[in-house]
Amino acid sequence: FRTLDGVEVAGRRVLVRADLNVPMHDGKISDLTRIERLSPTIRELSAKGARVVVCSHFDRPKGKRVAEMSLAPMAAALGQVLGRKVHFAEDCIGLPAQQVIDTLADGDVAVLENTRFHSGEEKNDPAFAADLAKLADIFVNDAFSAAHRAHASTEGVAHLLPAYAGRLMQAELEALTAALEHPQRPVAAIVGGAKVSTKLELLGNLVGKVDVLIIGGAMANTFLAASGLGVGKSLQEAEMHDTARAILAKARAAGCEILLPVDAVTAIAFKPNPPTQTVPVTAVPDDAMILDVGPQTVALLTARLAGLKTLVWNGPLGAFETPPFDAATVTLAKAVAQATDAGTLRSVAGGGDTVAALRQAGVAERMSYVSTAGGAFLEWLEGKTLPGVAALSA
């Protein structure tokens, strides 16, 4: 892919595809991370004299104008983060967009209204992509987290204008490539979360790439049950047992070591701070649910960190939103942060739940790299080509 290095942008109109799909609560942005991580690209383009035109989707308005899904609050937040005026256009194509862009001086920044207010966006309609392309001279994609969508503003428009990766896109691609395509070995992945079924392709791809695969979360229950252990009333997918066994066999053949929990924290009821019992995975009571991996598992995993050079983390080890079932994830996250601080481990994390868990542990800033992506990070781990990324190299 082409970066912004050496690109002449002064006086040119630069359409930047950002991911302003930020968490909102009661009409207020609750987390500015994506806007902060976008800001270096906008600052650089603006400092070089570009007329910066930012476009993005927000939420899923399904081709209709939905007032609550306007990008106006994101435009205001971007202005605050940048410490400068950010203009706003009430449509992302046509006259409303054109008129705002025409008023921009070199270095000015504008945000266009939600691209998903037009059905052509998700259909990757060439006519809609052409309408976007008309607004600019250069296209910069800085939305790695939306690059798994082959939409007009992520894919289509990249073929109609000279297209470059923004600095955040570049950082994401460099970090993920270094972690998984050319890692310093041994490389391990931690995969957690509820279901084997949603992470099937990811597990299948990772066993061919990493030296050690650590499986946690409720999906570990499926693996334990598939290996013939009783998991009581734990969340698990009985119909995935054959698949789980096939993944274990594939791992053995590929020389990938799979680490499953050896002990578990269980409870009879899933609620905050219930009475709990910590048991070996060979002795889970029939009436109990596994809600976190146990301290012995955490100790084993922590000891293994010492021998690792690279770690990719996606998915919490337990039901981390409900205390005390965040304990294993928090303890291991702190150990990962320590190994990262010590310079012995390169740690890369991604996915909404994972980043929330790392924040809860207070160590998100201490990872080598935290991706802004959710779905796109998963598809990258699945080994898929992301259309928004591919279009930058075409």
Ligand code: 3PG
């Ligand atoms: C995300 O938040 O993962 C991206 O912005 C993609 O959003 P989408 O799942 O609505 O396409």
